[in-house]
Each structure stands twice: as structure tokens, then as C-alpha cells.
Amino acid sequence: MSFIILDRDGVINEDSDAYIKCPEEWIPIPGSLEAIALLSRRGFKLVVLTNQSGLARGLFDTAALDRIHAKMLAAITQAGGRLEAIFHCPHGPEDGCACRKPKPGLFRAFAERYGVDLHQIPAVGDSYRDLEAAWAVGAAPILLETGKGQRTLARHPDLDIPIFPNLYAAAQHLIHDHA
Structure with a gap:
């Protein structure tokens, strides 16, 4: 079974420059839950890797993050999808940690947890970081135009990677690519 790495904000759910601080602010991007369900049915294992600097900034606590993720997991399950795991970085940009993207x-x-070789594993995101x-570990980045994707494209118009309007379009490509 193949893994696919997903960012959270701007890929699965609507992003906010004010941060997603509570379950009520977590709103799925149209088609994203169906995309995860489609990929799950086709045998892909999906994991979420997400920066959550709102924790370090004191905008929400881990209990709130757990409630947000519980809402996300319930919505994904209801749509027929599955996530293997969610990894998050709780640090702010000034903390100098090794886990905050763009660091790998x-x-x-x-x-390490899954004993996986990251080389060429699809990694779907909306921001340059x-x-x-993904590049730092040899994964295969995919950019979505949702979330910060349009901004990323405007700042980096010469990206030579797959770019899709949303997660559902990327999922269709990944299924076709691995058929």
C-alpha cells in the first residue's frame, strides 16, 4: 500500500490567516473529504503533517486542537475515508525546532514511525514551505491552488511540479498515475 502525505489547512479544510482555533472554524474544502474517501477506497494510506503554530502563539490549546482533529476525522469517516495518523508541529516560527515546515x-x-522510505511519496500542500x-526528504510535492496555493503560484510561477485546482483533482491524478 502506498502512502500519501497531506497538509491540513488549505488542503483539507479552508485556511484562515487568523488560524483555525476551534472546531466551528474547521470547514472542509468542497471535494476534499470525497478525495480522501476515494484515495482510501483505492488502497492509499493517508497521513496529515501540519504546522500548528497557533499553539505556540497561545491562540488555542492542545485540547482545542484535539477537538478540531476529532471533527475532521469524523467528517472523513462519514465520507468513507480514513487517515492513518496526524502529525503536528506545535512550535512558532521563532522556536527553531526541526519539525516546523519547511524543515523536514x-x-x-x-x-520513522511507519518504517517508510520517503523517496517519491506524494506530498500534497498549498504553501511553498x-x-x-517534501523536497528536503526526496518526497514528490504536489501543489494545490486552494488555501495559500494561489499566493504560492504567484510568488513561484516556474514550479516544475504537478499543480491541481483542489484535492479531488489531485486524487484523480494520483489514482490514474498508480493504476
């Missing part, structure tokens, strides 16, 4: 610590933690973390 979350990718390495996932690889998602792409940088």
Missing part, C-alpha cells in the same frame, strides 16, 4: 522533521517522524519540506 514531521516527514522524518512519520517515516510544504513543498520545501
